[in-house]
Amino acid sequence: MGKADLQKRSKKVRSSDYACQFREIDSPVHRIGAGWKLLLGMAFCAAAISVREPWSVGVVVLIGAVYYFAARLTLWDLWRDVRFFLIQMALIIGLYLFKHGMAGLWPGTRTSIQIVLFFVPGIVFLRTTQTSQLMRGLRKIMPYRLAFLIFICFRFVPVFARDIREIAMAQRIRGARLSPRELLNPRSWRDLFHCLMIPLIIRALKTADEASLSAEARGFGLRPERTYYDPEGVRIQNTEVRSQNTEVRSQNTEVRMKRQKTERKQHSEAT
């Protein structure tokens, strides 16, 4: 097997870069609407909270596993999603063992499993629901001004991420301690804030000024309901005004020519 094939296979198995990342595949769970997924999730969470006996915990774990893998998520995805809980599981089991000895093993394990199960519907929801689908849902339940701010936040994530990189690079050239290794040292945090955060906030202030001026110039936020700037409409209006101007100008020219003709006629008659 070639190196490229191995890389391809490894990429296929390790299908997500981070926990709860949306997976762009087709599955029965992907096809369920966001609202239904939330309802299913709520029912599942209620079940995860209420179970106490080993058999009922087993049943809920089974249902959770079916729901998770029905979304065509892999074991690697599962590891990515639940590895954060391992420390918490160890902590809770440890505390139970400390208090009750070996008798605390089952209650500790059960509680840890319940906590993981409680978050499974949320994880599956994020894994199978596109951001655009979430946004459409948000628009229905949120005032447009708040939704606008959320979209702005989304829009500016890459812009400010690039700005941060650029500012950090420029400041490092000037000697600021901003490399990832240097930032592990708390003494470098002063540089982080004075050389990176202040320029960043100033840039944010400037961008907010410009963006608000630009939006206000288009009449954004003047009405209680959402309005849209229509450049095509403005272009058509401009064209109409221009053609009207041309007509008026040609009419003026005609009037002027008629007047000149009359004046010339009167002049010739007089002479």
Add this chain to the structure above:
Amino acid sequence: MEKNTTFLWNRFTLREALLLGFCATFIVITRAALRMKLNLPGHSMFFMMFFLVMARGCVPKLGASTLVGLIAGVVSFMLGMGKNGPLIMANFVMPALFVDGAAFFYPALPARLIPCIVVGALASATKAITGVALDVLMGIEEEIIVQHILITTTFSSLFGAAGAALVPSVVRRLQANRLIPGPGDSQS
């Protein structure tokens, strides 16, 4: 066109709302960056508390931090950041509400070091409320809940206090250059 008309909640102008939206963007970016680099428990509170208190310093109006927390929570949830699913929103909104409440009673908060440290630590600790609620739902014994929350909250509070402690020097510099409203311009 009339300028400085309120855009949101009858309180914030479009410029202020955008600025607060940008603070939320910074929280999301730093959270994503730190998650890739560090993986220490509670570390996300460091930048979150910095920007929540900073937001209140930049826009000295009641609700500024809450708006930042709300937007950052929704965006983090939509980007699939954090393991808590929809509960992640509570983790953002509750510290923000605490900062707003504290700044309402003490408007000079963003420019004072000790109050910032105290508020940063306490606001970070409010994150534990979701943990307590979950533990109670799961039927964990009270004593174990207290121990569990103490352990998980200590790191958050330490990072939150450290993040908030860096705000006053930045706020004072921005105020000195008249880039943000000064102490006499409090509008809440």
